[in-house]
Amino acid sequence: SQTIHQWPATLVQPVGSPLSLECTVEGTSNPNLYWYRQAAGRGLQLLFYSVGIGQISSEVPQNLSASRPQDRQFILSSKKLLLSDSGFYLCAVRGGLLAQETQYFGPGTRLLVL
């Protein structure tokens, strides 16, 4: 079965500072990976998804970017954080052969931008 790791678990950063959140997946190869953000009072918003190394699709224009340097590694970055970037960031992986339409979530990173 798949296991998703995310770090850090929590992060407090000043406005204007850079950001790097990491997601790694075990137990699968060539997974479809997703980054979501859940802001206070809002639903889960898809930010990026990736179907393979170096392949990133962006869903929402913003000051965030994503990269996939390795098959099971997905990174979310920013050069300069905004207050509005605060939220709960979740990495998800698409299910295996028998659950291709299901996504499973990692433990998430809570980011507070001050």
Next chain:
Amino acid sequence: EDKVVQSPLSLVVHEGDTVTLNCSYEVTNFRSLLWYKQEKKAPTFLFMLTSSGIEKKSGRLSSILDKKELSSILNITATQTGDSAIYLCAPNLYSGAGSYQLTFGKGTKLSVIP
């Protein structure tokens, strides 16, 4: 633009009550609908519904999809305090090349009091 509406937004019930949570959607390239439960952490998968009128059941939870009405309901019978959570509905949309994307509603916050 894809739209997912969940109702009610919040609900407070007593232990032992039965609750029905609603989800309606207006989306393109619909493939299936997923329900998740989110406590103070990442969402956990509950059900995936692909066919109209076929109930999926897991313990005290059950769910059904109505493709004609573009809606789904999640029922919880004999509620317990451990059912307190945000319940998220997410239509699964086919985005081409074997990829799927979830579009989440804002969720229903269920509080079960003893």
